[in-house]
Protein backbone atom coordinates (compact mmCIF):
# COMPACT_ATOMS: atom_id res chain seq x y z
CA UNK A 1 0.00 0.00 0.00
CA UNK A 2 2.69 2.49 1.09
CA UNK A 3 5.20 1.82 -1.66
CA UNK A 4 2.60 2.28 -4.36
CA UNK A 5 1.69 5.72 -3.07
CA UNK A 6 4.91 7.53 -2.13
CA UNK A 7 4.62 10.10 -4.89
CA UNK A 8 0.98 10.60 -3.91
CA UNK A 9 2.18 11.25 -0.35
CA UNK A 10 4.63 13.86 -1.56
CA UNK A 11 1.87 15.62 -3.46
CA UNK A 12 -0.61 15.51 -0.60
CA UNK A 13 1.62 16.73 2.23
CA UNK A 14 3.97 18.98 0.26
CA UNK A 15 7.46 19.76 1.53
CA UNK A 16 7.76 19.04 5.22
CA UNK A 17 10.85 19.83 7.25
CA UNK A 18 12.44 17.08 9.32
CA UNK A 19 11.18 14.29 7.14
CA UNK A 20 13.50 11.53 6.05
CA UNK A 21 12.92 10.08 2.60
CA UNK A 22 14.41 6.70 1.90
CA UNK A 23 14.01 4.30 -0.99
CA UNK A 24 11.45 2.59 1.19
CA UNK A 25 9.28 5.50 2.23
CA UNK A 26 9.13 8.60 4.39
CA UNK A 27 9.34 9.16 8.12
CA UNK A 28 8.36 12.38 9.88
CA UNK A 29 10.17 13.00 13.14
CA UNK A 30 9.19 14.77 16.33
CA UNK A 31 8.39 17.44 17.16
CA UNK A 32 5.35 17.16 14.93
CA UNK A 33 2.65 16.09 17.23
CA UNK A 34 1.36 19.18 18.89
CA UNK A 35 -1.18 20.90 16.64
CA UNK A 36 1.10 23.97 16.51
CA UNK A 37 4.02 21.94 15.23
CA UNK A 38 1.91 19.97 12.80
CA UNK A 39 0.53 23.17 11.37
CA UNK A 40 3.96 24.78 11.28
CA UNK A 41 5.34 21.83 9.35
CA UNK A 42 2.37 21.48 7.04
CA UNK A 43 -1.20 22.70 7.60
CA UNK A 44 -2.40 19.65 5.67
CA UNK A 45 -0.89 17.27 8.21
CA UNK A 46 -3.45 18.29 10.79
CA UNK A 47 -6.15 16.72 8.67
CA UNK A 48 -4.05 13.64 7.98
CA UNK A 49 -3.17 12.67 11.55
CA UNK A 50 -5.20 9.47 11.55
CA UNK A 51 -3.04 6.36 10.88
CA UNK A 52 -5.31 5.36 8.02
CA UNK A 53 -3.59 8.07 5.95
CA UNK A 54 -0.18 6.54 6.64
CA UNK A 55 -1.50 3.10 5.72
CA UNK A 56 -2.89 4.53 2.47
CA UNK A 57 0.49 6.14 1.76
CA UNK A 58 -0.96 9.65 1.76
CA UNK A 59 1.47 10.97 4.35
CA UNK A 60 4.78 9.89 5.95
CA UNK A 61 4.93 7.63 8.99
CA UNK A 62 4.64 9.74 12.15
CA UNK A 63 7.59 8.60 14.25
CA UNK A 64 7.17 9.41 17.92
CA UNK A 65 10.86 10.17 18.26
CA UNK A 66 13.25 12.85 17.01
CA UNK A 67 15.68 12.65 14.11
CA UNK A 68 18.61 12.46 16.55
CA UNK A 69 16.94 9.55 18.36
CA UNK A 70 16.35 7.84 15.02
CA UNK A 71 20.08 8.11 14.34
CA UNK A 72 20.84 6.56 17.72
CA UNK A 73 18.41 3.69 17.06
CA UNK A 74 20.16 3.01 13.75
CA UNK A 75 23.61 3.03 15.38
CA UNK A 76 22.70 0.82 18.33
CA UNK A 77 20.74 -1.66 16.20
CA UNK A 78 23.49 -1.98 13.62
CA UNK A 79 24.37 -5.64 13.03
CA UNK A 80 22.34 -6.97 16.00
CA UNK A 81 20.50 -10.22 15.43
CA UNK A 82 17.78 -10.45 18.07
CA UNK A 83 15.91 -7.19 18.55
CA UNK A 84 12.74 -6.62 20.61
CA UNK A 85 10.59 -3.50 20.55
CA UNK A 86 7.86 -2.92 23.14
CA UNK A 87 5.45 -0.30 21.75
CA UNK A 88 5.34 0.00 17.96
CA UNK A 89 2.56 2.51 17.13
CA UNK A 90 2.90 3.47 13.42
CA UNK A 91 6.27 1.73 13.22
CA UNK A 92 8.68 4.67 12.90
CA UNK A 93 11.22 3.23 15.34
CA UNK A 94 10.64 -0.34 14.12
CA UNK A 95 11.64 0.85 10.62
CA UNK A 96 14.96 2.14 12.02
CA UNK A 97 15.62 -1.07 13.94
CA UNK A 98 14.88 -3.30 10.95
CA UNK A 99 16.87 -1.12 8.58
CA UNK A 100 20.03 -1.31 10.70
CA UNK A 101 19.96 -4.78 12.27
CA UNK A 102 21.45 -7.90 10.73
CA UNK A 103 19.47 -9.04 7.71
CA UNK A 104 19.48 -12.60 8.99
CA UNK A 105 18.27 -11.57 12.45
CA UNK A 106 14.78 -11.50 13.94
CA UNK A 107 12.83 -8.40 14.95
CA UNK A 108 10.08 -9.00 17.54
CA UNK A 109 7.47 -6.24 17.57
CA UNK A 110 5.16 -6.17 20.58
CA UNK A 111 2.06 -3.97 20.66
CA UNK A 112 -1.56 -4.86 21.45
CA UNK A 113 -2.83 -2.19 19.01
CA UNK A 114 -5.73 -1.95 21.40
CA UNK A 115 -6.63 1.73 21.02
CA UNK A 116 -8.25 1.56 17.60
CA UNK A 117 -11.89 2.60 17.67
CA UNK A 118 -12.70 0.29 14.77
CA UNK A 119 -10.99 -2.92 15.93
CA UNK A 120 -11.62 -4.84 12.73
CA UNK A 121 -10.03 -2.16 10.55
CA UNK A 122 -7.29 -1.22 13.08
CA UNK A 123 -5.51 1.21 10.79
CA UNK A 124 -2.67 1.75 13.30
CA UNK A 125 -1.74 -1.92 13.03
CA UNK A 126 -2.10 -1.84 9.24
CA UNK A 127 0.01 1.33 9.00
CA UNK A 128 2.75 -0.28 11.10
CA UNK A 129 2.80 -3.49 9.06
CA UNK A 130 2.92 -1.52 5.84
CA UNK A 131 5.75 0.76 7.04
CA UNK A 132 7.97 -1.95 8.52
CA UNK A 133 7.70 -4.06 5.35
CA UNK A 134 9.60 -1.38 3.46
CA UNK A 135 12.73 -1.33 5.64
CA UNK A 136 15.46 -3.95 5.96
CA UNK A 137 15.32 -7.68 5.39
CA UNK A 138 15.27 -9.36 8.79
CA UNK A 139 12.44 -11.69 9.73
CA UNK A 140 9.69 -9.88 11.64
CA UNK A 141 7.61 -11.54 14.36
CA UNK A 142 4.54 -9.53 15.35
CA UNK A 143 3.29 -10.15 18.88
CA UNK A 144 -0.07 -8.44 19.17
CA UNK A 145 -0.31 -8.37 22.93
CA UNK A 146 0.73 -6.45 26.03
CA UNK A 147 4.39 -6.89 26.98
CA UNK A 148 3.42 -8.40 30.34
CA UNK A 149 1.69 -11.23 28.43
CA UNK A 150 4.31 -11.54 25.69
CA UNK A 151 6.98 -12.34 28.29
CA UNK A 152 5.18 -15.56 29.26
CA UNK A 153 6.97 -18.41 27.53
CA UNK A 154 9.78 -16.15 26.24
CA UNK A 155 13.15 -17.89 26.21
CA UNK A 156 15.39 -16.28 23.56
CA UNK A 157 18.43 -14.13 24.18
CA UNK A 158 18.01 -10.46 23.22
CA UNK A 159 20.73 -8.22 21.73
CA UNK A 160 18.73 -5.00 21.79
CA UNK A 161 15.54 -4.19 23.72
CA UNK A 162 13.64 -0.97 23.06
CA UNK A 163 11.15 -0.05 25.82
CA UNK A 164 8.50 2.37 24.49
CA UNK A 165 5.14 0.84 25.47
CA UNK A 166 3.11 1.71 28.57
CA UNK A 167 4.74 4.86 30.00
CA UNK A 168 3.49 4.54 33.60
CA UNK A 169 6.49 4.35 35.95
CA UNK A 170 5.35 0.99 37.33
CA UNK A 171 4.89 -0.40 33.79
CA UNK A 172 8.38 0.70 32.71
CA UNK A 173 9.85 -0.90 35.83
CA UNK A 174 7.84 -4.06 35.10
CA UNK A 175 9.11 -4.19 31.50
CA UNK A 176 12.65 -3.81 32.82
CA UNK A 177 12.16 -6.55 35.45
CA UNK A 178 10.50 -8.94 32.97
CA UNK A 179 12.67 -8.46 29.89
CA UNK A 180 16.16 -7.31 30.94
CA UNK A 181 17.20 -10.75 32.29
CA UNK A 182 17.09 -11.98 28.67
CA UNK A 183 19.50 -9.32 27.39
CA UNK A 184 22.91 -10.73 26.46
CA UNK A 185 26.22 -9.47 27.90
CA UNK A 186 27.12 -6.34 25.90
CA UNK A 187 23.47 -6.20 24.86
CA UNK A 188 21.62 -2.90 25.22
CA UNK A 189 18.29 -1.61 26.49
CA UNK A 190 16.96 1.68 25.11
CA UNK A 191 14.37 3.66 27.05
CA UNK A 192 12.33 6.29 25.25
CA UNK A 193 10.82 9.44 26.79
CA UNK A 194 13.21 8.79 29.66
CA UNK A 195 15.22 11.99 29.86
CA UNK A 196 14.49 15.68 30.31
CA UNK A 197 16.35 17.72 27.68
CA UNK A 198 16.35 21.34 26.53
CA UNK A 199 13.35 22.07 24.30
CA UNK A 200 12.11 18.51 24.73
CA UNK A 201 8.78 17.05 25.76
CA UNK A 202 9.46 14.90 28.89
CA UNK A 203 9.29 16.46 32.33
CA UNK A 204 10.61 15.01 35.60
CA UNK A 205 7.22 13.44 36.37
CA UNK A 206 7.29 11.20 33.25
CA UNK A 207 7.16 7.50 34.14
CA UNK A 208 10.20 6.53 32.03
CA UNK A 209 12.22 9.47 33.42
CA UNK A 210 11.46 8.38 36.98
CA UNK A 211 12.09 4.70 36.25
CA UNK A 212 15.46 5.34 34.59
CA UNK A 213 16.54 7.64 37.43
CA UNK A 214 15.63 5.00 39.97
CA UNK A 215 17.35 2.20 38.04
CA UNK A 216 20.52 3.88 36.80
CA UNK A 217 21.07 7.29 38.38
CA UNK A 218 20.36 6.38 41.97
CA UNK A 219 22.35 3.17 41.88
CA UNK A 220 19.50 0.65 41.61
CA UNK A 221 20.89 -1.69 38.93
CA UNK A 222 24.28 -3.32 39.15
CA UNK A 223 25.88 -4.86 36.09
CA UNK A 224 24.49 -2.13 33.82
CA UNK A 225 25.72 1.31 32.88
CA UNK A 226 24.45 4.22 30.82
CA UNK A 227 26.35 4.38 27.53
CA UNK A 228 24.51 7.13 25.65
CA UNK A 229 21.80 9.74 26.09
CA UNK A 230 20.25 11.39 23.04
CA UNK A 231 17.28 13.74 23.43
CA UNK A 232 14.76 11.65 25.44
CA UNK A 233 16.53 8.35 24.75
CA UNK A 234 18.68 6.62 27.38
CA UNK A 235 20.80 3.63 26.34
CA UNK A 236 22.10 1.21 28.98
CA UNK A 237 24.47 -1.69 28.35
CA UNK A 238 24.84 -4.94 30.23
CA UNK A 239 28.46 -5.30 31.31
CA UNK A 240 30.22 -8.30 29.82
Ligand SMILES: C[S@@+](CC[C@H](N)C(=O)[O-])C[C@H]1O[C@@H](n2cnc3c(N)ncnc32)[C@H](O)[C@@H]1O
Pocket residue numbers: 062063064065086087088089090091092093094110111112113114115145146147148164165166167
Ligand atom coordinates in the same frame (compact mmCIF):
# COMPACT_ATOMS: atom_id res chain seq x y z
C1 LIG B 1 4.82 5.87 22.31
S1 LIG B 1 4.04 4.71 21.28
C2 LIG B 1 5.39 3.88 20.51
C3 LIG B 1 6.11 4.76 19.51
C4 LIG B 1 7.10 4.07 18.61
N1 LIG B 1 8.06 3.27 19.35
C5 LIG B 1 7.85 5.11 17.78
O1 LIG B 1 8.92 5.59 18.22
O2 LIG B 1 7.36 5.50 16.70
C6 LIG B 1 3.44 3.55 22.44
C7 LIG B 1 2.82 2.29 21.88
O3 LIG B 1 2.86 1.33 22.94
C8 LIG B 1 1.73 0.51 22.88
N2 LIG B 1 1.54 -0.07 24.23
C9 LIG B 1 0.90 0.46 25.30
N3 LIG B 1 0.97 -0.36 26.34
C10 LIG B 1 1.71 -1.43 25.94
C11 LIG B 1 2.15 -2.63 26.57
N4 LIG B 1 1.86 -2.89 27.85
N5 LIG B 1 2.88 -3.52 25.84
C12 LIG B 1 3.20 -3.27 24.55
N6 LIG B 1 2.82 -2.14 23.90
C13 LIG B 1 2.08 -1.24 24.58
C14 LIG B 1 0.61 1.42 22.39
O4 LIG B 1 -0.40 0.67 21.74
C15 LIG B 1 1.36 2.38 21.45
O5 LIG B 1 1.23 1.97 20.11
